Amino acid sequence: xxxxxxxxxxxxxPLSPHLQIYRWQWTMALSITHRATGVFLAAxxxxxxxxxxxxxGGPDSFSVMTxxxxxxxxxxxxxxxxxxxFYHLCNGIRxxxxxxxxxxDLKTGHITAVLVIVASVLLTALAWGAAYLLRH
Amino acid sequence: MxxxxxxxxxxxxxxxxKEGTHHWWAQRLTALALVPLVIWFVVSLxxxxxADYAAVRAWVGSPISMVLLVLTIAMTFHxxxxxxxxxxxDYIHVEWQKITLLILVKGIALLLAVVGIVAIARIAFxx
Numbered sequence: 001x002x003x004x005x006x007x008x009x010x011x012x013x014p015l016s017p018h019l020q021i022y023r024w025q026w027t028m029a030l031s032i033t034h035r036a037t038g039v040f041l042a043a044x045x046x047x048x049x050x051x052x053x054x055x056x057g058g059p060d061s062f063s064v065m066t067x068x069x070x071x072x073x074x075x076x077x078x079x080x081x082x083x084x085x086f087y088h089l090c091n092g093i094r095x096x097x098x099x100x101x102x103x104x105d106l107k108t109g110h111i112t113a114v115l116v117i118v119a120s121v122l123l124t125a126l127a128w129g130a131a132y133l134l135r136h
Numbered sequence: 137m138x139x140x141x142x143x144x145x146x147x148x149x150x151x152x153x154k155e156g157t158h159h160w161w162a163q164r165l166t167a168l169a170l171v172p173l174v175i176w177f178v179v180s181l182x183x184x185x186x187a188d189y190a191a192v193r194a195w196v197g198s199p200i201s202m203v204l205l206v207l208t209i210a211m212t213f214h215x216x217x218x219x220x221x222x223x224x225x226d227y228i229h230v231e232w233q234k235i236t237l238l239i240l241v242k243g244i245a246l247l248l249a250v251v252g253i254v255a256i257a258r259i260a261f262x263x
Contacts, residue, residue, distance in 0.1 A: 035219075035223060038216075038219045038220075038223075039219075039220065039223060041216070042216045042219075042220060045212050045213060045216055045248065046248060048209070048212075048252065049209070049248045049249075049251050049252040049255070052196070052205075052252050052255040052256060052259070053251060053252075053255045055189075055192060055193055055196055055255070055259055056255040056256075056258040056259050059189045062189045062192070063189070082178070085174060085178065086178075089170075089171065089174055089175075092167050092170075092171075093171065095167075096164065096167060096168065099164060127178055127182050130182050131182045131185040134182070134183070134185060134186050135185065135186055
């Protein structure tokens with residue numbers, strides 16, 4: 001290994017991201033939301049494992065889980081995870097399309113941004129609407 | 137432009153480890169795998185929303201959902217820890233804190249994935 005200290009050690013380099021410096025815009029809000037939903041979904045993955053463990057544990061642990069799921073807090077969490085999942089899915093596909101080299105120009109970027117928001121809201125409504133229809 | 141490495145990296149023998157794109161690729165491939173898995177998972181949960189314990193247990197233990205659930209768990213936690221790694225690397229700039237958090241996140245992701253898969257196996261094989 002080298003003995004010399006790298007230039008970055010003596011002179012701090014600018015570190016990304018500088019959220020407080022950028023001018024706020026739609027595409028940026030979508031990008032931040034992608035990250036926020038990703039982190040929130042990590043908690044959802046933990047919840048999925050707890051759910052599976054509760055099923056494996058037997059009817060009693062499953063019923064504790066079900067009781068929490070249908071409570072107000074439980075429903076809000078599940079609704080949040082549903083929206084986050086669909087949002088992260090739709091915007092994730094948008095990212096994969098970018099990775100393929102398509103949709104980088106400003107106009108397309110804005111159109112796909114609106115599409116992502118509309119699609120994730122609609123899909124969330126569809127999933128919950130279908131679940132309520134099945135119930136009644 | 138034959139060599140994109142900086143002269144200083146060559147002097148220090150910090151050569152390319154030839155895996156600089158590994159993280160990027162793994163994140164994309166797990167994302168691609170999760171597209172159909174997540175759609176299947178949400179549709180299944182909607183169908184299960186009125187199911188009782190026996191029906192949910194039967195669903196988890198059926199061969200197709202067991203395979204797809206194990207895949208969903210594996211892909212989710214692999215993709216999740218890759219994503220959380222980037223978030224940590226972006227916001228935590230104190231080296232020991234960053235490394236500690238990265239090890240914790242990766243360890244917990246592995247632990248939870250194994251717990252999830254073992255739970256599925258117990259449901260399916262009645263252990």
